[in-house]
Amino acid sequence: MNIMWFRRDLRLADNESLSRASGNNAEVLPCLVVDPWLFEWREISPARLRFWFDSVQDLERQLRTKGSRLILLSGQSAKEICSLSKQLLTEGHKPQLFFNRDMQEESDRQRDAQVIQFCQETKIPCKVGLSNFLQTVHRWDDWYKEYYDYVHQPVHEIPAFINTPEISDLPEITIEELAAKYGHYWSAPKVYFPGGESAATEVMQSFLVDRFPGYHWKISRPWLTQQGATSHLSPHFAWGTISIRTVYQQAETRAKQFAPESKQAFSLKAFRLRLRWQCSFTQRFYLTPEIAYQNRFREFNEWYQDAPLSEEQQQLFQAWQDGETGFPLIDASMRQLKSMGWMNFRMRAMCATFLTINCGISWHHGALHFMQHLVDGDLAIDHWQWQMQAGITNPLSETFRIYNPAKNLAEKDPELEFVRFWVPELRGYSLEEITQGVHLSEAFYPEPIVDLQQTRKVNGKVVADLRKQVRERLERTKDLSIS
Numbered sequence: 001m002n003i004m005w006f007r008r009d010l011r012l013a014d015n016e017s018l019s020r021a022s023g024n025n026a027e028v029l030p031c032l033v034v035d036p037w038l039f040e041w042r043e044i045s046p047a048r049l050r051f052w053f054d055s056v057q058d059l060e061r062q063l064r065t066k067g068s069r070l071i072l073l074s075g076q077s078a079k080e081i082c083s084l085s086k087q088l089l090t091e092g093h094k095p096q097l098f099f100n101r102d103m104q105e106e107s108d109r110q111r112d113a114q115v116i117q118f119c120q121e122t123k124i125p126c127k128v129g130l131s132n133f134l135q136t137v138h139r140w141d142d143w144y145k146e147y148y149d150y151v152h153q154p155v156h157e158i159p160a161f162i163n164t165p166e167i168s169d170l171p172e173i174t175i176e177e178l179a180a181k182y183g184h185y186w187s188a189p190k191v192y193f194p195g196g197e198s199a200a201t202e203v204m205q206s207f208l209v210d211r212f213p214g215y216h217w218k219i220s221r222p223w224l225t226q227q228g229a230t231s232h233l234s235p236h237f238a239w240g241t242i243s244i245r246t247v248y249q250q251a252e253t254r255a256k257q258f259a260p261e262s263k264q265a266f267s268l269k270a271f272r273l274r275l276r277w278q279c280s281f282t283q284r285f286y287l288t289p290e291i292a293y294q295n296r297f298r299e300f301n302e303w304y305q306d307a308p309l310s311e312e313q314q315q316l317f318q319a320w321q322d323g324e325t326g327f328p329l330i331d332a333s334m335r336q337l338k339s340m341g342w343m344n345f346r347m348r349a350m351c352a353t354f355l356t357i358n359c360g361i362s363w364h365h366g367a368l369h370f371m372q373h374l375v376d377g378d379l380a381i382d383h384w385q386w387q388m389q390a391g392i393t394n395p396l397s398e399t400f401r402i403y404n405p406a407k408n409l410a411e412k413d414p415e416l417e418f419v420r421f422w423v424p425e426l427r428g429y430s431l432e433e434i435t436q437g438v439h440l441s442e443a444f445y446p447e448p449i450v451d452l453q454q455t456r457k458v459n460g461k462v463v464a465d466l467r468k469q470v471r472e473r474l475e476r477t478k479d480l481s482i483s
């Protein structure tokens with residue numbers, strides 16, 4: 001009997017392990033372990049947990065349409081899976097274990113190693129598949145070729161039927177018990193991103209049919225992206241309710257309906273490029289998991305520390321978190337994050353450079369706040385992106401970008417649609433009035449908490465000098481790998 005262990009691959013389509021486990025009408029127990037760790041993890045957000053719960057419910061529904069069901073185990077993941085395997089072994093069911101390689105935290109690797117070791121000791125066959133492209137051994141030179149080979153391979157079909165026998169004495173819990181036990185972790189006044197494979201397919205289709213035109217220029221505009229100018233697939237990738245390969249292939253097929261030089265083809269190309277970035281961040285993280293919490297380069301260890309903030313820093317940090325910095329575009333974005341659990345790329349990057357460079361607060365604090373609110377929080381992308389925006393990564397380049405929130409307001413939200421939506425205090429003011437500071441004496445809106453130019457000059461120089469030190473060391477030692 002085969003055990004299919006779902007983790008961050010909550011889908012039936014293009015699921016390698018499910019496809020293999022259910023092949024030849026083999027008996028399969030589709031299982032998911034509800035691990036208390038997930039609810040206690042300091043990097044989790046209520047938005048992400050609620051999305052996960054939708055996705056688990058949808059997975060259960062999808063499995064039922066195939067004659068199967070989802071078996072929910074509750075407890076520490078490795079222990080529960082080993083214990084179930086052992087029970088089936090003892091009862092003479094000849095178990096085999098299937099799961100897709102995945103990692104959110106470094107401890108996940110230990111979890112998988114523990115399960116694999118258990119299988120070796122008990123001689124239970126264990127087959128590990130891929131949910132998305134991921135090399136296990138560092139071959140960065142071949143990475144692009146292997147990635148493109150992978151995304152062009154045929155997807156795994158949804159099994160027509162999944163043969164799940166009735167086994168009476170499984171230590172399982174019901175969806176209702178799961179909701180009753182953990183539901184308070186994910187209460188949300190409004191759901192912006194429904195989870196589940198069915199929702200993922202709808203989101204992909206609506207993007208590729210209607211929403212994608214103009215993607216390449218709309219991508220930086222916060223109001224248009226909030227309305228759906230980008231795909232909004234990121235939470236689905238974070239829980240694996242759709243595979244990147246499926247989306248990649250559908251986007252490529254759609255692009256073939258347009259002339260190669262057309263704007264539509266260009267938009268879809270820009271979109272496919274970002275799908276590759278998703279996998280490349282996961283890859284970096286898999287190979288250098290320490291980057292989740294440590295500076296990528298030691299030269300930054302004194303400047304960026306995961307240490308308690310001074311009183312003055314705490315005030316700046318609080319204002320940033322609450323969207324009360326006195327910079328309209330930062331405030332609108334930070335309030336959007338709190339309500340929707342989402343921001344577009346440019347606003348994430350701008351809020352990150354504002355905190356790290358203008359406020360001089362370590363990326364550790366900002367990255368954690370993001371993870372505790374994002375619906376698509378993915379440690380691999382979030383923490384590396386924070387390091388990137390803080391000026392740590394890519395030191396071989398002599399420049400790094402510090403976003404100017406005032407300039408971005410004029411360029412990316414000139415009609416103030418985004419700012420007025422999230423910062424009602426500023427409704428009624430024009431861009432010109434805001435630029436001249438008219439609102440400061442009239443509206444209940446804070447004065448800017450920092451001097452943009454001065455902080456940029458002082459802190460920007462510190463970071464630029466540290467980058468130079470890293471660059472010189474790397475050139476000296478010729479260690480130019482993952483940077």
Ligand SMILES: Cc1cc2nc3c(=O)[nH]c(=O)nc-3n(C[C@H](O)[C@H](O)[C@H](O)COP(=O)(O)OP(=O)(O)OC[C@H]3O[C@@H](n4cnc5c(N)ncnc54)[C@H](O)[C@@H]3O)c2cc1C
Nearest residue numbers: 230231232233234274275278345348349376377378382385
């Ligand atoms: C400081 C910071 C933190 C971030 N944290 C996360 C995070 O925790 N989780 C996350 O999924 N993305 C993160 N991003 C990347 C990016 O902002 C989001 O992926 C994107 O905004 C999601 O919206 P979308 O699905 O509509 O994107 P689309 O524009 O439709 O892109 C399609 C997909 O490509 C991938 N993608 C897009 N941009 C990037 C990027 N810059 N890097 C890596 N993959 C990308 C995502 O999987 C996304 O769903 C972060 C960016 C920054 C600057």
